[in-house]
Amino acid sequence: xxxxxxxxxxxxFGWDEKVTPIDVYDKTVKKTADSIILDMIDSGLKGRGGAGxxxxxxxxxxxxxxxxAKYVICNADEGEPGTFKDREILDKVPEKVxxxxxxxxYVIGAREGYIYLRGEYNxxxxxxxxxxxxxxxxxxxxxxxxxxxxxxxxxxxVCGEESALFxxxxxxxxxxxxxxxxxxxxxxxxxxxxxxxxxxxxxTCEICRMGSERFKxxxxxxxxxxxxxxxxxxxxxxxxxxxELGMPLKDFVEEFADGDAxxxxxxxxxxxxxxxxxxxxxIIGFEGIPTGGSMMIFNSTRSMYNVLHDYxxxxxxxxxxxxxxxxxxxxxxxxxxxxxxxxxxxxxYLEDMKKLTLTMKIAAKxxxxxxxxxxxxxxVDNFKEEIIY
Amino acid sequence: MSKYMVNLKIxxxxxxxxxxxxxxxxxKRLNFRIPTLCNHPDLSVAGNCxxxxxxxxxxxxxxxxxxxxVSEGMEVFTNSEKVRIARKHVVELLLSEHNSDCTKCFKNxxxxxxxxxxxxxxxxxxFLDLVKPKDKIQDISSPSIVKDNSKCIRCQRCVRTxxxxxxxxxxxxxxxxxxxxxxxxxxxxxxxxxxxNCGQCINRxxxxxxxxxxxxxxxxxxxxxxxxxxxxxxxxxxxxxxxEDLGVETGTRVTGKMVSALKKMGFNKVLDTDFTADLTIMExxxxxxxxxxxxxxxxxxxxxxxxxxxxSPGWIKFQEHMFPGLLDNLSTCKSPQQMFGSLxxxxxxxxxxxxxxxxxxxxxxxxTAKKFECNRPEMRDxxxxxxxxxxxxxxxxxMIKQAGIDFDKLEDDHYDSILGESTGAAVIFGATGGVMEAxxxxxxxxxxxxxxxxxxxxxxxxxxxxxxKEASIKIKNTVPAWNFxxxxxxxxxxxxxxSNAKKLMEAVEKGEAxxxxxxxxxxxxxxxxxxxxxxxxxxxIRKKRTDAIYAEDMGMNLRKSHENPEVTEVxxxxxxxxxxxxxxxxxxxxxxxxxxx
Numbered sequence: 001x002x003x004x005x006x007x008x009x010x011x012x013f014g015w016d017e018k019v020t021p022i023d024v025y026d027k028t029v030k031k032t033a034d035s036i037i038l039d040m041i042d043s044g045l046k047g048r049g050g051a052g053x054x055x056x057x058x059x060x061x062x063x064x065x066x067x068x069a070k071y072v073i074c075n076a077d078e079g080e081p082g083t084f085k086d087r088e089i090l091d092k093v094p095e096k097v098x099x100x101x102x103x104x105x106y107v108i109g110a111r112e113g114y115i116y117l118r119g120e121y122n123x124x125x126x127x128x129x130x131x132x133x134x135x136x137x138x139x140x141x142x143x144x145x146x147x148x149x150x151x152x153x154x155x156x157x158v159c160g161e162e163s164a165l166f167x168x169x170x171x172x173x174x175x176x177x178x179x180x181x182x183x184x185x186x187x188x189x190x191x192x193x194x195x196x197x198x199x200x201x202x203x204t205c206e207i208c209r210m211g212s213e214r215f216k217x218x219x220x221x222x223x224x225x226x227x228x229x230x231x232x233x234x235x236x237x238x239x240x241x242x243x244e245l246g247m248p249l250k251d252f253v254e255e256f257a258d259g260d261a262x263x264x265x266x267x268x269x270x271x272x273x274x275x276x277x278x279x280x281x282x283i284i285g286f287e288g289i290p291t292g293g294s295m296m297i298f299n300s301t302r303s304m305y306n307v308l309h310d311y312x313x314x315x316x317x318x319x320x321x322x323x324x325x326x327x328x329x330x331x332x333x334x335x336x337x338x339x340x341x342x343x344x345x346x347x348x349y350l351e352d353m354k355k356l357t358l359t360m361k362i363a364a365k366x367x368x369x370x371x372x373x374x375x376x377x378x379x380v381d382n383f384k385e386e387i388i389y
Numbered sequence: 390m391s392k393y394m395v396n397l398k399i400x401x402x403x404x405x406x407x408x409x410x411x412x413x414x415x416x417k418r419l420n421f422r423i424p425t426l427c428n429h430p431d432l433s434v435a436g437n438c439x440x441x442x443x444x445x446x447x448x449x450x451x452x453x454x455x456x457x458x459v460s461e462g463m464e465v466f467t468n469s470e471k472v473r474i475a476r477k478h479v480v481e482l483l484l485s486e487h488n489s490d491c492t493k494c495f496k497n498x499x500x501x502x503x504x505x506x507x508x509x510x511x512x513x514x515x516f517l518d519l520v521k522p523k524d525k526i527q528d529i530s531s532p533s534i535v536k537d538n539s540k541c542i543r544c545q546r547c548v549r550t551x552x553x554x555x556x557x558x559x560x561x562x563x564x565x566x567x568x569x570x571x572x573x574x575x576x577x578x579x580x581x582x583x584x585x586n587c588g589q590c591i592n593r594x595x596x597x598x599x600x601x602x603x604x605x606x607x608x609x610x611x612x613x614x615x616x617x618x619x620x621x622x623x624x625x626x627x628x629x630x631x632x633e634d635l636g637v638e639t640g641t642r643v644t645g646k647m648v649s650a651l652k653k654m655g656f657n658k659v660l661d662t663d664f665t666a667d668l669t670i671m672e673x674x675x676x677x678x679x680x681x682x683x684x685x686x687x688x689x690x691x692x693x694x695x696x697x698x699x700x701s702p703g704w705i706k707f708q709e710h711m712f713p714g715l716l717d718n719l720s721t722c723k724s725p726q727q728m729f730g731s732l733x734x735x736x737x738x739x740x741x742x743x744x745x746x747x748x749x750x751x752x753x754x755x756x757t758a759k760k761f762e763c764n765r766p767e768m769r770d771x772x773x774x775x776x777x778x779x780x781x782x783x784x785x786x787x788m789i790k791q792a793g794i795d796f797d798k799l800e801d802d803h804y805d806s807i808l809g810e811s812t813g814a815a816v817i818f819g820a821t822g823g824v825m826e827a828x829x830x831x832x833x834x835x836x837x838x839x840x841x842x843x844x845x846x847x848x849x850x851x852x853x854x855x856x857x858k859e860a861s862i863k864i865k866n867t868v869p870a871w872n873f874x875x876x877x878x879x880x881x882x883x884x885x886x887x888s889n890a891k892k893l894m895e896a897v898e899k900g901e902a903x904x905x906x907x908x909x910x911x912x913x914x915x916x917x918x919x920x921x922x923x924x925x926x927x928x929x930i931r932k933k934r935t936d937a938i939y940a941e942d943m944g945m946n947l948r949k950s951h952e953n954p955e956v957t958e959v960x961x962x963x964x965x966x967x968x969x970x971x972x973x974x975x976x977x978x979x980x981x982x983x984x985x986x
Contacts, residue, residue, distance in 0.1 A: 156565060173562060178436040178456035321543065321562070321569025322437040325475075328482035328519065331567050335517045345517075352515050359478040362451045362471065363439050370450070 006255050007244040009218065009226045011206050012199065013092055021099035021205055022138050028208040029144070033063060033107040040204060043212035044224030049075060049160075049197030050267060050292030051367065055204060058194055061184035062108045065192035072104045072113040073169075073188060073195040077153050077160040079118060080268035081314060082294030085228040086198040087121055088240050093202065094128060098135040098148055100201030103208060104194050105146040113148045114188070116165050119155035157318035161366045162187070162195045164320065175320045176366035199228055199293070220246030223285030227293060233265075234258050234299035249274055249282040252295065260299040263382070268294035269311040270371035273304075275382040304383035308337060311375045319368060325360040326369025332356060333376060340388060347388045350380055397463040412443055412454035412465055421467050424476070424505055426483075426595050427544035428455040430927040431913065432553060438544050440479045440505065444469045451475055480505050485516040487596065488525060488539035495535075496597035499924060502542060503596075524570075530578035532602055532764045533586035533757040541571055541598035547590035554913055556888035557707065559584035571598075574986045583710045583986060585887065587703035587911045588757030588781075588920015601757045601921060604778040605788055611749040611777070612655045618743045619751060620658040621651050622729045622808075625666060626755040626819030626916035627782045629937035633923035633930075634786030635796040640933030642941050645801020650789045651753075652802055658741075661804045662752070663811030665725040665732065666818045666827070668959070669700065670950035672976055673722045673824075674832045675967035677906055678871070686873045693717040695882075695897065695904040698824050700724045702762035703911030703920070705980065707887050712894045713982040721977040725818065726752050726759055727768050729808070730775030731975040736963045737808055745773050752779045755819070755919030758911065767978050781921025810955040813846075813942035820938045821885035821915035822851035822858060825908040829862065829881070831951045836864060836871040846948055852939070854914060854928065856889035857882060859904075881906045886913040 019027075028036060040056030047053045062070060074097055078086040090097065101113040115132075117124065129150055136147045151169055153159050159168045163177035166188045187193025196204070203225060207215045219225045223245035232238050235256045243252075253261050265273050266282075266289045274282050274289065282288055298307060312334040321327045336353045339345040357373035364370045380387055392407045399416050406415045411434075416423050427438035436456030443454045446464035451472065454465075466472060484506055491497050524538035545562060548571060552558045559582050563572040573582040591599045611617045628644040637643060651659045677696050683689040699705060699720040708715060723731070729752075734745040752759060756779075762768065763776035780788070789796055803809070814830055817823030826848040833841040841848060841862070850860035859882050867875045882904045884893045890909045896902040912918045917934035918926060947953060964971045 158565070178434065178453065180458065315566075317566040317568075319566040319569075321565050321567075322435075322545070324437070324439050324479050324482050324542075327543065327566065327569060328486050329478075331519055332482065332485060332516050335519070339517060349515075355474070356478055356482075356516075359475045362449070363442050363475040363479065365437065365439070365453070 006247055006251050009242050009244060011226055012089060012096075012202050012228055012242050015093065019209060021095040022135070024205055024209045025099045025102050026142070028103050029106045036103065036107050036208070037063065039207060039212045043207045043215045045200070045203055045207060045215065046224075046286060047197055048199035048203065048227060048292065050080070050290065052286055052290050055196065055200055058184060058196070059104060059107050062192045062194045065185060067192050069189070069191045070108050070110040071188045071191060071193040072101045072108070072110045073165070073193055074101055074113065074115040074198055074201055075160065075162065075165060075195050076115050076117045076121070076198050077165060078121070078198070079157040079160045080270065080292055080294055081311075082230060082232050082265065082268045082296045083292055084230045085240050085293045087124070089198050089202060089228070090117075090121070090124055090128060094131050095135060096202045096205045097198055098132065100196070100203075100205040101148055102139060102144065102146050103204060104196070104201070106144070108192070108194055110194070111145050111147070113146065114151050114169065115148065116151050116153055116159075116169060119153040122152060125150065125152060156320070158320045158366070158368055161368060164366070165195065166193070175322050176368075178365070197292075218244050220285060220287065222246070222287035229291075229295050230293050231256050231295050231297070233297035234261065234302070235297050246283060246285040246287065248280065249284055250279045252284065253279055253297070256295070257297045258299055261297050262300045262302070263298045263304065265294070265296040265298065265307070265375070267291035267374070268296075269314050270368070270374060272374050273307075273378040273382060304379055304386045305337070305341065308375065308379045308387065309334070312337065315368070315372050323365040323369060325364040326372070329356055329360045329364070329369065330372060333372065337387060350384070350387065354380060395459045395461050397459050397461070397465065399465045400467055406459055408458075410459050412452060412457050412459055413441055415459050416443075416454065416465070416467055423454050423467050424508070425455055426501060426505070426542065427546060429546050429593050431593070432546060432549040435545055435549065438479065438483070438542070440476055442472060442475050442479070443467045444472050477509050477511070480509050481511055481514045481516055483542045484511060484514060486519045487542055488520050488537070494540065494597040495600045495603065500597060501595035528579050529602065530580035531584065531586060531761070532580070533760040534579055534584065534588060534591065535600050535602050536579055537598050537600070538570060540596045542596055543569060543571065544595060545571070546593040546595065547571060547599055550589045550593050554589055554886050554888055555585070555587060556891040557583055557585055560590060583984075585703040585706040585710070585911060586758040586761040587887065589912060591757060591920055592922065592924055592926045601781050601784070602760060603784050604760075604780060605784055608751055608778050608780060608788070611751070616747055617749045618657050618741070618747055619655075619749045620660055620733055620737070621656040621751045621753060622660050622662045622726065622733075623647060623651070623753045624662045624726065624755055624819070624916060625816050626919060626922070626934070626938070627753050627785070629819065629917060629934045629941065630755065630922045631782050631786060632796075634783055635789060637797065639930055640937045642937050644941070645803070646796060646799040648804055649799040649802035650792075650794050650796060653794055654788060654792050656751070658805045660729070660733075660808040661811050662725045662729055663815035663818075664808050664953065664955055665728040666815035667812055667950035667953040667956045668728055668976070669722055669725050670814060670827050670831050671956060671960070671967045672972060673698065673720050674828050674835065676720055676722065677828070678832060678836070679968065681905065682873065685877070695902065695907045696720055698908045700818065700824055701758070701909060701911040701916075702756070703758035704887065704890060704909045706758065706761070706983070707890065707911065708894070709980055709983040710985060711891065712898065715894060715897065716980045716982065718897070719980060721979065723768070723976055723978045724759075724762060726754065726779070727762065727775055727978070728976045730763065730768065731770045732959070733808065734771035734773055734775060735975060736959060740807060745771055749777045750775065752776050753782065753785045754779050755782050755916045755922045757781060757920040759921075770975050783921060783923055786923070807955050807958070810953055811945075812950055812953050813945035813948035814950040815953070816941045816945065817938055819916045820852070820935045821910050822853070822883045822908065823915060823938070825851045825881055825883050825906070827950055828906070830949045833862065833864070834949065835951065836868065836874055837866050838868050839866065845943070847939075851881070851883045851908075854932070856886060857884045857893055879906070880904045881908070883908045885910040885915050887911055
């Protein structure tokens with residue numbers, strides 16, 4: 001493993017004047033929908049928002065549904081702490097996102113596509129709308145029965161959860177729904193819906209441009225292709241980097257950390273914390289620790305109690321509040337580590353709380369509550385002394 | 390699309406159920422009870438309390454059994470180790486944000502969370518107490534409903550009730566995370582928002598977060614006060630439901646036992662709201678015929694049709710908030726409870742030779758909105774507060790227990806006279822369609838001299854649980870005074886539950902409804918499903934109560950309001966004629982426009 005170097009790539013932000021995104025669209029829609037789906041499945045592309053559902057299957061399921069209306073939704077509610085890649089993509093190469101959506105619309109038979117933009121990214125609205133108008137015009141010139149619309153979120157983290165996002169788009173309180181039914185069957189307006197992350201949609205466009213074989217040649221067997229990482233924390237070079245998936249964390253740390261890294265939080269607040277002693281054995285990808293892109297590096301000056309406390313405060317506030325494990329569980333965890341720190345509860349209470357997070361992991365209604373166990377257990381297990389003393 | 394059968398196993402037992410069945414319902418058929426809190430048979434599925442989680446073999450997550458449909462080959466475990474731990478955690482978490490002062494709670498002994506805590510023997514559970522001190526301040530602004538946020542477990546049954554069944558949405562979810570809660574518009578007091586006081590939320594609240602404002606102590610004090618002459622009236626629907634809170638089977642008529650218990654408790658006179666229900670028919674029926682005459686003969690365009698019933702105070706307040714433009718369509722008749730109050734402190738007080746100021750009028754009602762109604766400033770036509778205290782059916786059950794009365798062993802007793810005589814027409818006021826049926830029985834006969842053309846006087850088209858019901862009756866062979874109605878097709882409609890009322894009102898507002906007379910009851914099923922009735926409630930329970938109401942009607946000697954001899958007497962002795970001067974003074978009222986939020 002040690003000889004593997006970090007492989008930087010330039011697929012997402014690369015721009016080819018000779019084959020622009022609308023050209024990719026033109027080329028792709030000459031193919032049948034089924035063959036595009038096969039290409040997507042063959043490429044091994046998995047959702048880049050964090051959950052990693054195979055994109056080709058998602059498209060296929062939605063295409064197979066019989067319905068008078070279907071939708072393509074671009075999830076641009078980038079709210080995970082430590083992630084800022086979608087903002088950059090939408091700022092720099094939005095046309096690739098639009099093309100991905102239009103291709104998806106062609107494949108599944110949708111007439112409308114929506115970009116649900118994070119409320120805090122409102123500063124992008126104006127510029128984005130202009131580019132959407134232009135793209136819609138290009139689609140109209142081609143007599144394509146598809147148009148893209150922009151919707152602004154209102155600032156709740158949970159609205160990045162797909163079913164909460166639909167509720168929000170429908171003008172309701174942004175709360176996750178019961179599943180099943182899944183979005184491919186009943187999503188926005190209870191119609192079959194493909195909802196993909198911004199980055200995923202760019203890759204679908206790029207796979208259509210370069211072919212699934214070339215995409216597949218990047219990354220590893222379980223984690224095909226590359227991924228955009230948002231690097232932050234104790235690093236001299238914070239920013240956005242596109243790297244091949246499946247790299248050892250050690251290499252990543254060597255490249256980006258300041259030489260004093262004691263932990264990396266992979267996947268944002270809802271992700272896992274990896275301590276220095278596990279840098280060697282940890283792979284970033286679906287075979288190891290998957291991530292929506294957030295990589296937060298902490299050096300030895302950081303208190304991991306504070307890190308965990310911040311995350312729990314975040315979840316306590318951002319839980320939608322409808323389901324018991326998440327609403328009350330997050331509060332108990334937050335107050336619980338405070339009580340242990342103050343000595344009001346014995347250190348063994350941490351074990352009770354770990355058990356609670358395991359319940360949250362399997363009994364909470366959506367991914368928000370289910371993932372609180374990730375940071376909690378990985379930080380408490382690896383930095384127990386910092387939590388207690 | 391025809392439904393096909395799905396095969397699955399629950400706790401290793403095979404079962405085949407219709408596609409679309411939830412795991413919860415499938416388990417019920419095998420007699421595996423799965424606890425629930427947010428689930429309710431009258432409401433949409435929420436799946437948010439998570440107490441009903443079960444394990445499905447091969448699944449990463451536990452499934453909320455109330456929200457998960459069965460699928461072919463599924464293997465479900467309702468009591469695995471994972472399930473048990475998770476369920477206990479959920480109950481412990483709920484208790485940690487719940488004010489567990491159970492002994493001081495009005496719902497003590499009737500709380501679903503308490504039952505679960507007891508079932509799981511949650512002793513001194515490990516989690517930290519999260520109850521916020523500010524939440525312990527109860528909202529007692531409403532004369533009908535007490536809201537206690539410290540008891541709320543955010544199951545949202547009340548929110549769904551208020552939106553789905555009642556189309557009011559006085560209660561909604563506010564904020565998120567640790568600040569999430571159930572509140573009103575701008576967090577205003579309950580008395581200051583669109584709440585109709587119907588109490589349907591109380592019927593469905595699993596804990597003590599929403600309860601009726603109780604007047605038990607006030608009523609005992611009046612009974613014990615030697616200076617007070619305390620009369621009690623009982624609404625039609627109480628007699629078919631009271632037993633449920635006293636260990637009697639659902640759907641049992643306990644009229645005689647209830648009267649007996651009230652006498653034993655020390656009320657001076659036990660009288661019947663049924664009497665004023667019959668009186669309402671005389672007044673409202675006459676009002677309808679008068680409006681029809683003005684509209685059809687005098688061509689008076691200021692007359693508002695369709696006329697709408699006014700017995701249900703939840704419905705009245707709903708109309709005042711939501712459809713103020715239709716207030717003139719409401720009958721000006723007071724509800725039977727308020728007619729009773731104003732007559733009790735005038736006519737009746739004279740008869741029994743008691744000064745009105747020494748009389749206390751108590752009502753036993755299936756209703757929480759009646760508590761608000763008796764406090765309306767218009768309801769003082771006797772010169773005093775016409776009805777002093779309103780108790781729900783539930784509160785009466787509590788008082789009977791407090792009095793140490795063994796309800797089941799009581800002998801039947803009879804209402805006192807006067808103001809105690811009733812007819813079957815009055816009894817059926819308790820079920821949706823009942824007022825309409827009673828009105829038609831009387832009006833038709835008044836106009837034609839003949840009985841309504843329905844077997845046994847049972848006007849089936851206006852009965853039953855359909856949300857909006859319609860009927861038409863052709864008026865034939867009129868007596869001379871009502872000749873102008875000859876051949877007229879009288880179109881009527883009946884709705885129960887305010888969401889159904891809203892549909893009907895929207896049609897009326899748009900001019901799409903061609904009705905002469907509309908009956909609306911605020912609660913699902915009418916008063917038998919009222920907000921003051923025993924808890925729990927469900928379509929089956931309401932059906933049983935309704936059956937009991939109609940059985941009571943069939944068992945009465947008199948089944949038409951105009952045949953009630955005490956009604957005849959009160960007109961002869963005191964009121965004169967329906968809609969006469971005295972009637973206007975005591976039995977009719979007016980309405981006010983209220984805010985939309």
